[in-house]
Amino acid sequence: MTPMKKPLEVLRLYAPHDSTLMGVFHSRAKVDPDREFIFFNGQSWTWAQFAHRVERTASFFLSQGVAHGDRVAVMARNCDGHVLALLSLASIGAIMVPVNPEFGVEEAKYVLTHSEVCAVLASKDTLPVVRQAIQSLPMKPWIALLDEAHEEVPALEALTQAIPTPLSPMKVSAEDTVLIVYTSGTTGFPKGAMHSQANFVAGGEAFVQRVYLQNDDRVMVVLPMFHINANFYSLAGTLASGACLIIVPKFSASTFWQVAADTRATQTNIIEAIGTIIKNRPRTEYRKDHRLRAVYGVRANFADTFRHEFGIPHLIGGYGMTEIPGVTCNPVEGVQKWSTMGPLGRHPDPDRAWAQCRVVDENGGDVGVDCEGELWVKTPIVMKGYFRDPEQTKAAFNEGWFMTGDVVKCDAEGYYTFVCRKKDIIRRRGENISGAELDRVIGQFPPVLEVATVAVPADLGEDDILVAIVLKPHQKATAEQIALWCREHLAPQKIPRYILFVDTLPYTPTGKIQKAVLKADKGLKLRAIDLQMPSKAT
Numbered sequence: 001m002t003p004m005k006k007p008l009e010v011l012r013l014y015a016p017h018d019s020t021l022m023g024v025f026h027s028r029a030k031v032d033p034d035r036e037f038i039f040f041n042g043q044s045w046t047w048a049q050f051a052h053r054v055e056r057t058a059s060f061f062l063s064q065g066v067a068h069g070d071r072v073a074v075m076a077r078n079c080d081g082h083v084l085a086l087l088s089l090a091s092i093g094a095i096m097v098p099v100n101p102e103f104g105v106e107e108a109k110y111v112l113t114h115s116e117v118c119a120v121l122a123s124k125d126t127l128p129v130v131r132q133a134i135q136s137l138p139m140k141p142w143i144a145l146l147d148e149a150h151e152e153v154p155a156l157e158a159l160t161q162a163i164p165t166p167l168s169p170m171k172v173s174a175e176d177t178v179l180i181v182y183t184s185g186t187t188g189f190p191k192g193a194m195h196s197q198a199n200f201v202a203g204g205e206a207f208v209q210r211v212y213l214q215n216d217d218r219v220m221v222v223l224p225m226f227h228i229n230a231n232f233y234s235l236a237g238t239l240a241s242g243a244c245l246i247i248v249p250k251f252s253a254s255t256f257w258q259v260a261a262d263t264r265a266t267q268t269n270i271i272e273a274i275g276t277i278i279k280n281r282p283r284t285e286y287r288k289d290h291r292l293r294a295v296y297g298v299r300a301n302f303a304d305t306f307r308h309e310f311g312i313p314h315l316i317g318g319y320g321m322t323e324i325p326g327v328t329c330n331p332v333e334g335v336q337k338w339s340t341m342g343p344l345g346r347h348p349d350p351d352r353a354w355a356q357c358r359v360v361d362e363n364g365g366d367v368g369v370d371c372e373g374e375l376w377v378k379t380p381i382v383m384k385g386y387f388r389d390p391e392q393t394k395a396a397f398n399e400g401w402f403m404t405g406d407v408v409k410c411d412a413e414g415y416y417t418f419v420c421r422k423k424d425i426i427r428r429r430g431e432n433i434s435g436a437e438l439d440r441v442i443g444q445f446p447p448v449l450e451v452a453t454v455a456v457p458a459d460l461g462e463d464d465i466l467v468a469i470v471l472k473p474h475q476k477a478t479a480e481q482i483a484l485w486c487r488e489h490l491a492p493q494k495i496p497r498y499i500l501f502v503d504t505l506p507y508t509p510t511g512k513i514q515k516a517v518l519k520a521d522k523g524l525k526l527r528a529i530d531l532q533m534p535s536k537a538t
Contacts, residue, residue: 007209007348010241019174019198021090021239025051028242037238039218039263040080040247050084056160057088063163064119064142068093068170071115071180074146074226075099075108075130076123077249081146081156082225083235085121086179090197093172097180097192098226101126108133111182115192115387117141124150174198180387181228181322192387193322195232199381202347203325204236206381209348211267211294211316212332217243218291220265222251222274232325233296234269243267253277254285261287270297271511273450279305280449280472286310296329300338301443318342319416323383324402327355328416340415341408355379359410364398367409372419375408376401407434424515426455426463433465433494435515438486442467445485447475452505452513456498456525466498466528468518470505477501479529498528 005013014031017023025047029037033048045053066072066089074085074096086096097115099108101123108129112120119141122130127143127150134140144156178197182190207213210233219238223230225247238245246263256278260268270278279302286309294314298306306312318329319341330342346354358366359373367373378401385393396402407419420436427433438453450470455463471477479499486495506514518524 004212005214007212010208010213010215011205011348013215014242017201019201020172020176021087021178021197021200022054022172023174024201024204024239025054025087028239031242035242036244038080038083038245038247041249045080050087053084053160054087054091056163057084057156058091059163060156060160061088061094061119062092062170066092066094066118068172069095069177071095071097071117073097073099073112073115073117073120073141075101075103075120075126076146077101077125078221078225078230078247079123079146079249080247081121083245083247084156085146086231086235090176090178091172092170093176095177095180095194097182098231099182100224100226103129105129105132109136111190111192112141113137114189115180115182119144121146121156122153123147127151127153172197174201177384179231181226181231183322191389191392193228193383194385194387195381195383199383200232200236201240202352202381203232204238204240205349206326206345206347206354207233207237207296208241210318210326210329210332210345211237211296211314213237213241213243213267213294215242217241217266217294218246218264219243220246220248220260220263220268222248222256223269223271224250228320228322228325229269229271229297232320253281256281257285257287257290260292261290264291266291267294267296268292270295272297272299272301273507273511275299275302275306276449278302283309294332298338303338318345319418321404323396324355324377324379324404325381327357327377327379335413335415337415340411340417342416343414353380357410357416358401359408359416369412370409372407372409374422375404375406375416377404378402426453426465428455428458428463428465428493438465438467438490438494438496441489442469442482442486444489445477445482447471447477448482449473449475450505450513452515452518453496454515454518454524456519464498465494465496466500466518466524467496468500468502468505468524470502479531483531495531497531498525499531500524500528 014027017027029047034046036044037047037050038045089096120130120143149155174197177194179195180192182192219234221230221234292312296316298315298317320326328341329345330336356378358376361373405422408416410416420434424435425432435453439451442451449472452468456466458464506517
């Protein structure tokens, strides 16, 4: 087996660039234009072929009046059109706004209205929602489809073919905004985090360091391309390393191993929910002939399975947010502590400054080793701000430090451990209790598949603890068995009062459990088993 190149060696395979997306793209394409760059839906494009598509599409955008700083939305499942739109818009200094294709009319309307897009690139399945969402917009954006034409709406590919001669390239800067990614908005209106071209490029280079991405890797994207992970890690990492991007329309647990093996994928990113699902799938779906060598997004509860059963040597877990991608990670080479978020990440170039972190108390003072506090971050790839929202932007920072709202602790070796969101603290009997801790402990009870612990109003003030549980298929458990497990593993004040067995939990589009949705359900306590009423406890 050929030894892996060090991350900086990978970057130095290519000529220096100006930190714009197309600057990076062209520096990689020149080395070997006939290498495969994109594989999607059974079709592949070389770097040279895709460069031609980008040039034509950029010229089409210009012919439609898309100007520097204008926003164009993409509302479709994962496809090559996401990459085509991003690079084409970046080449003229315009901005892509990825939109969740599962959005309903009101959700889509908010993002499209707030971002003031001049165009929407949709697909046949999202077209009805897009049409309704733009009905009341004062300046209706034009629509094109990323698949074939449908109901008098043209296909983008056909429109670009009609451009006779590419127009002159535009002057763009590395500091131009290239991407606005809207947060999940589980507790309020979504906020649009703006990232520059330089941020995108540096994020990709840091991802080369994070997973030791090689120039001959085949990066499989199963996470949604409206999210920061697929863009700042998988796509940006592919551009930085000169690898090949394999685009999967949507994650499918039943076909995961088949697709990985058939496409010869060597690297992929997942989230905790996906890892747990794959771990629990029938082993008849597993393909021994897969070539996956690195998976990012691994957590402690399935790390051993991925390494020993699935034979994947490089498992990496880390921490980042839409506003501050790629802050920490467990290193490929070095000590890996799967219960942690890892130490600070870094750029392949040791002379490039990267993230700094502080763990602070309620007054903004630094806490000691292994003490809990809020994580504050400074990073060179922090967002430029929230689009059209200076107040929220100002509120997110304290003297240049981005306040994450996450409670963490840091050990003596510099490894950070996630405790909970500040809003996930349950106040019970004068004590602060972490909902995430209860999730972790109860999630280790063998029959439990998923769990979400939330605060509910107590009879005498403060909070009581309610646990919503999804059991594994064909598994059974009683509320009293759950309580007994808790008594064996938790302090008395952390024992839940209410147990609610459910078929599913509410998730955000990016795979995070929506505890706010559970808390807002006024009938939650009424449907739950009250462990203080023995007759209802089993």
